[in-house]
Amino acid sequence: MAAPQIKGNIVDSDQVLVEEKGCASVLTLNRPRQLNALSSEMILKMLKLFTAYEEDPTVKLLIMKGKGRAFCAGGDVSAVARSATEGHWTNGANFFWNEYILNYIIATYRKPQVSILNGIVMGGGAGVSIHGRFRVATEKSVFAMPETALGLFPDVGASYFLSRLPGYFGEFVGLTGARLEGAEMLACGLATHFVPSTRLDLLEESLVRAESSDPFTICRIIDQFSERMPVREKSAYNRMDIIDRCFSKRTTEEILAALEQEAVHGSDEWILASIASLKKASPISLKITLRSIREGRTQQIGQCLIREYRWEPPRLDLIEDDMVDKYFSKVDDAVWEDLKLPGRHNSNFLSKL
Template identity: 40%
Template sequence: MCQSHEDVILESTKTVGVMMLNRPQYLNALNLSMVNKILAALNDWQETKAVVIMRALGQRAFCAGGDVKKVAEAAYIGDYNYGDEFFYREYKMNNLIGNLKIPYVTFMDGITMGGGVGLAIHSNYRVATENTLFAMPECRIGFFPDVGSSYVLPRMTGYLGLYLGLTGQRLKGPCVYHAGIATHYVESKNLHKLEQELLLCSGHKDVKDTLDCFHKQTDEGKFILKPHLGMIDAVFCENEVEMIMTKLNMYREDSEWVQCVMKTLYDQCPTSLKVTTKAFYKGMTMNLDQCLNMELQMAKYAIRQPDFYEGIRAQLISKDNNPKFSPATIPEVTDEMVDAFFEDCTCTKYGKI
């Protein structure tokens, strides 16, 4: 049985449901329509299927993010309803993926950023290929790594998660696997055959055994961040951005890599850096549901702040890559400014997910 939609295609056998993102012209960026269709299908399939496969159509992207441009343009004219509903429904979908009753397999073949990370990172099984390009670049747009990142990033090895969240570092191909973001690495030419084998699976053991057979061993020594993991842990263990910058400054004269990291951080939104750091440390002791509800509050507050539109404008509208964030420097961002992101927001009809 096949149900054809404009933006999501659902295919179903007796035991396996396959979801295909179908907005390749927009790099499969998630909009509200797509989120609603995925939510409905997952709720149905976890009761009627044995396995779910999530993949995308197109050559370039699995999913390059969420439709934040539409959220920002609406917020700019004072319409926050779309953004409030979008994030509420998206995070509800992320939570469902993370708590699904049946195995969920994601093919991260191509660009996997932002909202695409949310579709993948909570999966039981996450397949990277040589085409995978992973990043969480939200601090660059006056936002914060969301879709459950406050749960996932603190649970990565050492402080690699905080580093990735603050810098938006891009990881390619096997590096996504060696960072622990993917559970398996499969060459893209083998994905079709892998899918055909997964269509015969009836549970976790079948799925894992199948994925293990297709998994290709890669050289961990080629993980681009491996030489820097010690430095990352030594620096990003700090719970204040000012201390992170101070420690980086101690090593900058002897390390070109540290200089690049510092430049990257200075290019981010100062408020986003501090908000992301606080969310990371709070997320250490919270479950996924709690983290997503915290992020929902943060998102509702963030889209009402000037930095969000300014970041989107600079990256996706004017595309001048020259955002004017306010405050413009890290020391100017006060604790009160950061705390406001975490206070209960009662200005919308969307409560907890």
Template identity: 40%
Template sequence: MLSTTAEDEVLMNKVGSKGVITLNRPKALNALNLNMIRLMYPQIKKWEADPHTSMILIKGAGDKAFCAGGDIRAVTDAGKVGDPLSENFFKEEYILNNAIGTLRVPWIALIHGITMGGGVGLSVHGHFRVATEKTLFAMPETAIGLFPDVGGGYFLPRLQGNLGIFMALTGFRLKGRQVLRAGVATHFVESKFMSALEEEILALNETSEEKIDATIKKYQNESTLDAETPFVLEPHLEEINRLFSAANIEGIISDLERDGSEWAKKQLQTLRKMSPTSMKITLRQLHEGKKKSLQDVLQMEYRLSQHCMQDKDFYEGVRAVLVDKDQSPAWSPSTVEGVSDEQVNWYFSKLANDKELQL
């Protein structure tokens, strides 16, 4: 049982002209729930409208996580019984993501520790994302019958080459400085400097993006840990660009099979564990998202989220990975070939007008 009250799940205060948000559920790895979203959104809008607010900084309490994701178990429990939480959670989360992505003032996310799913949505659309050696970044949704949402369809296809497609389909994890090397974080600062960095940012008289960038870079330059370590995926970027370039999942799988290298075999092994439906909708989501605005992507993702609520794989994935933890989901359909184009099109189809996401 968590000791925090509902109001304490997010702490928000002002330091001079700067807004500070602390996600405060450390025992739950600061996982995002609807209450937290409902506390943050109006406060962010209030600060943005206030000419005396010059920037907003967000961080997670404790040493383990910035935010390990959304409260997926609550959402699946609600979806099973038709509780409106399964509509409201995604809707209000995406509205919050859009508010961060369109913010007038600089948004600085200190992504120390686990940063996945919902935590990515709270950081990746802002101006600054500062990783530490303890940052663990992933979008592991295809393993639970979902898709990399919270605007994943916007930022993932904008990473170098086909890196975003590879990460979205496989749930590949990036650690520490690798998060910066991949282009997900904007800066890397060792955790021992983080409190000094935060103090200095909150003491700035001038809060232009250039000034904030220079302040973070000062600490980044002092952070020598893993400075010489090359990007973990560097040896495979050519393969990622070549083997994850097909227009559909069947093509990616046959390219990997044809390649036959140890690395390709390993990727096939990973993909065969994922929900075939999730992989198909994810690939299309990223292909379409590359050409869309953040707002259009979030509207598309909201349709996908609500169709996930009406289908089977999301519930089965959460059961296998998060509830029973047997890691043996029975996907339906169980093969990529079994997922028809009609089924994929249904996932992308419009909702009733009053159900659509309005931004």
């Protein structure tokens, strides 16, 4: 199996804490003041750890969690943005290169990964958890992909996992940046289990004692602590008929018009919030996001990551299709290098969702 091509020097960092507990390795994201936003150092350290653990027969299970009130609120793109404004675009390219390689390794990993999503999970935080086999939500979980409001688009393989949510729920989540609670994450498949936060310590102890890498064994253990959590009555997930009717439209303009038509006949809070979010979001981001999710439905995780790696008009109707096309084409730059994914045993793995 080919080793991943990493861009940058790996340094030891206390931003990711490592505990060896029996046959399990527990990784704790440790930037609580920054809501555990992923820095270059964190990504590089996790790349090193995941690569080493996969070949280490003494490590059977990986458990990931975050310190404080967030699992991970995304990638720390402030440094990337600063370097880009100074003309150093390669720093940002290297950051995303390493992040996407990590996402791909997690998506094709041969050993079980249990992510404890006890808090905020956004952007890059989804990339290091949703691609893993087990995702445990709690009553404190808050999930979102807020990129369109920031002039970006949901990346880290989001076009893969959002496109595989029920109906057109992925388009709804990706375009509006809607926040989902733990129960909603479980209902739509972003989470595999719901465990009350008060039982997480006992869950971790049981997983460590099992000393097993068998996914069925791990699943049975988590099942023992899991609860069925009903989705709130006013949740958008309970109105999938409206979601599918509106977000199945071909263009973002048609989606917005369909939502406004629904608002005429009713005043569901989530519909009005969705309209407001779409009107505030970056127009080009909305169009790229919609096309990215639609293309993701027919692509494997590796294809999605390579495409997402290739990346301002004021109104939707001023954006021509050829303006969007360029974000989905190969980059015409002699210095540019397309994302190169490492060879993996599970390279044809379809989905852990």
